[in-house]
Amino acid sequence: MKNCIVINYTGRTGGGPLDAFEMARALVDRGERVIPILAKGVENLALWKSVAFEKLVLIDTYHDRLSLVGRVLSFPFTTAKTITTALREYKIKWIYCPMATMLTSHINHLFPGVPVAVVDHDPTPHSGAARFNPMRLLNSFDAYRSAEVIIVHSKRFVTQVQQLYPGKRVEYIPLSRHNMYKNLPAAAPIVSYAPDKINFLFFGVIAQYKGLDVLAKAYRALWERYPGRISLTVIGKGDFSPYAAAYEGFSNFTLINRWIKDEEVSGIYVGENLVTVCPYKDSTQSGVVLVSYEYGAPVIATDSGGMAEQMEDGKTGRLIPPNDADTLCQAMAQYLEDPGLIRVQQGHIKVFLAELEWDKSAEKLVSFLEEESVSQ
Numbered sequence: 001m002k003n004c005i006v007i008n009y010t011g012r013t014g015g016g017p018l019d020a021f022e023m024a025r026a027l028v029d030r031g032e033r034v035i036p037i038l039a040k041g042v043e044n045l046a047l048w049k050s051v052a053f054e055k056l057v058l059i060d061t062y063h064d065r066l067s068l069v070g071r072v073l074s075f076p077f078t079t080a081k082t083i084t085t086a087l088r089e090y091k092i093k094w095i096y097c098p099m100a101t102m103l104t105s106h107i108n109h110l111f112p113g114v115p116v117a118v119v120d121h122d123p124t125p126h127s128g129a130a131r132f133n134p135m136r137l138l139n140s141f142d143a144y145r146s147a148e149v150i151i152v153h154s155k156r157f158v159t160q161v162q163q164l165y166p167g168k169r170v171e172y173i174p175l176s177r178h179n180m181y182k183n184l185p186a187a188a189p190i191v192s193y194a195p196d197k198i199n200f201l202f203f204g205v206i207a208q209y210k211g212l213d214v215l216a217k218a219y220r221a222l223w224e225r226y227p228g229r230i231s232l233t234v235i236g237k238g239d240f241s242p243y244a245a246a247y248e249g250f251s252n253f254t255l256i257n258r259w260i261k262d263e264e265v266s267g268i269y270v271g272e273n274l275v276t277v278c279p280y281k282d283s284t285q286s287g288v289v290l291v292s293y294e295y296g297a298p299v300i301a302t303d304s305g306g307m308a309e310q311m312e313d314g315k316t317g318r319l320i321p322p323n324d325a326d327t328l329c330q331a332m333a334q335y336l337e338d339p340g341l342i343r344v345q346q347g348h349i350k351v352f353l354a355e356l357e358w359d360k361s362a363e364k365l366v367s368f369l370e371e372e373s374v375s376q
Contacts, residue, residue, distance in 0.1 A: 001091040004054055006114075007036040008097045008107050010061050014205075015287040017044045018178060018262065019119075020098035025051050026362035027096075035090065037083060037107060044262055047180060057086045061103065075106050084110055094369045097147075100140040108146065115369055117149040122284045123157045123164065144168070149368050153285045154306020171368050174309070175285050177356045180262070181294050187264050191233050191254050193271030198335045198342075199231045201276045201297065203268060204288045206238025206257070211279035211302065216246035217325035218279070222332050223250055229336055235260060235268060269295035273342060275335050280304055281322050293353055298345040300331045315348035 005027060009020040020036075021044055027034050033054045039061040042048070048056060059079050062071045071079070094115040097104050108116050144150055150161055150168055153175040161170045193199040202215060212234070219232050231252035234240070237259040247253060260268065269292075276292035276299045283305035290310070292299050299317035301307045313319040318331040335341055 001089060002033060002054075003093050004033045004035050004087075004090045006087070006092050006095045006111075007034060007038075008095050008104060009036065009042075009099060010039045010059065010101045010103045010107070011099055012039050012041045012061065013043050013259075016099040017042050018180060018287070019175070021047055021051075022176065022179060022358045023096065023098060023362060023365065024048075024053070026358035027366070028052060029359060030362055030366065032366075035087065044180075054090075055086065057083055059083065059103075061101075072102065072106070075103070079103075080106070080110055083107060087111075096365065096369075097143065100143040104140070105142040105146065108143065115149070116147040117151055117365065117369055118143050118147040119151040119153070120144060120157075120161055121153065123152065123161050151365070151368075154309050156306055156309070157284070169368075171364070173361050173364050174356060175287065175290065176358045176361045177353050178287070178290050178294055179358065181265060181291065184263055184266065186270075187267035189270040190235070190256060190260075190264060190267040191271075193233075193274065194231060194252070195272045197229055197231050197252065198273050198275060198332075199233065199271060200332060201268070201274055201292075202232070202234045202236070202279075203260075203276060203291070204236045204278075204286075206234075206236045206240055206243075209281050209283070211281045211322065212240075212243045213246060214281070214323060214325050214328060215277060215279045216243060218328035218332060219250070220246075221325070221329045222336075225333070226336055227251065230332075265291060266295070269297060273335075275300060275317075275332070275342065277328070277332070278302065278307070279322075279328055280307070283307055285310055290353075290356070293349045296346045296349060298335075298342055298349065300328065312348060312352060316345055316352050 007020060007024045011017060024034055024036055028051055035054045037057045040058045059082055092111055092114045095108055097118040099119055099121055144165055150170045151173050152158055152161055155172050158170050158172055222230060233254040235256040240257050274297040276297045278286055278288060278299060278301040280302050285306045289299050299311060301311060301319060302322035303319045304322045308319055311317050311319060320327045320331050
């Protein structure tokens with residue numbers, strides 16, 4: 001039988017499919033035989049099909065609560081057979097789960113005795129998120145408890161996850177850069193930025209913990225000082241209505257309230273003097289920081305969760321306290337007071353990204369799981 005590594009990831013949208021793909025491709029580049037198990041509807045399926053994996057196993061997942069219940073109930077009779085049939089000629093060395101989904105544990109339990117590594121992206125739920133939802137109760141907790149190794153993307157969460165799952169091996173692998181964007185065709189500009197302004201950008205899902213209310217206060221104070229020299233663009237899917245009144249009256253403000261596909265992302269960063277703002281009230285880590293770095297945009301971010309590990313304060317952007325509109329305004333003002341700051345920080349960003357290549361992350365992952373396999 002041929003040895004293989006299984007990538008168990010059945011999410012469809014967001015940063016998960018991208019992180020899963022990057023690690024899987026890095027493992028293939030190392031010479032590993034890799035078989036991903038994916039949702040048929042994963043948004044970056046074309047990318048997965050472009051890599052020489054041993055095979056792709058595509059399964060039906062769910063799109064609402066009703067289909068979720070049906071998929072879980074029918075799993076032993078339908079999806080399980082599809083997966084085990086596809087893998088019956090292989091000896092699985094270990095299973096890597098880039099993010100826990102509703103089907104993660106169900107798939108892992110099809111292969112008893114195989115070492116499993118699961119990434120815990122959010123050891124602490126974001127503010128405004130349900131702490132006890134069906135996914136966590138029915139699947140995610142079990143995925144972590146039954147894994148041999150739990151991976152976190154920020155060093156500061158290692159101890160916390162060890163306390164959540166006593167006796168479990170917890171390892172750190174940084175969230176690495178998004179190389180995929182370098183290989184996609186350039187997208188048409190989504191927004192037009194004035195070259196004579198400092199153009200601030202918020203990009204990502206609009207949610208309570210993202211601090212859009214704090215950003216509005218900071219931007220209003222800045223706009224009153226520099227009304228003709230700045231712009232602000234907010235791009236992302238989510239309910240913007242709680243913040244709409246706070247953004248009324250601004251000139252040079254643009255809202256694009258929809259989901260942005262991977263192939264559109266480069267269209268967000270077409271322009272000069274871009275600075276991304278991540279005013280999060282709480283966080284774990286952020287893919288938006290890494291995306292912005294890929295396009296040479298410095299980042300102003302709050303010192304929450306593991307954000308401090310994703311940037312170098314003063315070099316790749318600014319790190320500020322959460323829930324502090326005054327300090328955020330001061331950090332934004334620095335880019336107006338020092339016109340050359342963006343160019344200087346872009347140089348530091350290139351150096352910083354060089355340490356976040358996925359081949360290094362894949363090397364760490366293989367090392368952890370080979371050690372675990374030997375110990376069993």
